[in-house]
Amino acid sequence: MKNKSYIGISLIILIFGIIFIPRIVNRIKNGGLVQNDRMSLSNEMIKEDALYKVGPAPAFELTNQNNIKISNKNYAGKVYVLEFFFSTCPSICPIMNKNMAEIDKMFSKDKNFAIASITINPENDTPEVLKEHAKKLEITSENWNFLTGDKDYIFNLANKGFNLYVGENNKALGNFEHSGLFALIDKEGNIRCRKDKQGNPILYYDGLEQTGVDAIKEDINLLLNE
Structure with missing residues (x-):
């Protein structure tokens, strides 16, 4: 019986390795997610009338492209989407920028969106x-707002505040690595999300795949009308 159990466990490990390890390696090679990778949930998300409340988004104060100080207080009363990126990113950022622009185009005329x-x-x-x-x-x-500031402050905001991984890595494309996820924050400053089919909060939305973009657009609309 013990031998059969060992064979069964070994078979499960082998199948996992065949299916998932190549995907993980491919993501790393292409500058994709290295931590907090919940993208696999994108095709398993379910929409509910009320989105899950993850908790309050961390406070921040940074400087925008017009050299104006911007903080989370500027977003009070607004539904907003937040991401971490960098302008010289040669891998996932152009896709994120394109998808964020699609979101902006849909909601830019709404004064309660940012x-x-x-x-x-x-x-x-x-x-x-x-x-x-x-x-x-x-x-x-x-x-x-495209925001900049002190690097340590931003890294702390991402990794400890939002729990969205960012890091420096001279082996990564562009020498930085980060998640390709979008955070959705409601008018009261709470991070919100839908759940997967198992009932688990997805926490953040896939900013690289159209399924994630479509989902966050639906949920932005839901929060704007709450």
């Missing part, structure tokens, strides 16, 4: 650089 894009490479991404980056993306919405 976006916060926080750079993880502030040494390069000054307000001037971020302003030029916004121009390249053809972003004209006043609701979208």
Whole structure:
């Protein structure tokens, strides 16, 4: 009986390795997620009338592309989406920017909606650089702030505040690595999300796949009408 149990366990481990290890390796090679990777839940999300309340989003104060101090207080009473990125990112950021622009296009005329894009490479991404980056993306919405500040402050905000991984890695494309996830915050400053089919909160939305973008657009609309 023990031998059969060992064979069964070994078979499960073998199947897991065949299916999942290549995917993980491929993500790392392509500058994808390295921690907090909940993207596999994207195709298993369910929509409910009321979104799960994760908890209050951390407070922050940074400087935007117009060299104006912006804090979480500027987002009070608004539904907003938050991401971490950097302007010279050669891998996932252009996809995130494109998908965020799609979200902005849908809600930019709503005064109760906003976006916060926080750079993880502030040494390069000054307000001037971020302003030029916004121009390249053809972003004209006043609701979208590209934010910069002290690197340690931003890393702490991401890793400990939002629990969205960011880090430096000279082996990664662009020398930084980070999640491709979007955080959704409601008018009261709470992080909100839907659940997967097992009833677990997804916490954040996939900013790289259309399923995640479609889901967050639905849920932004839900929160705007709460």
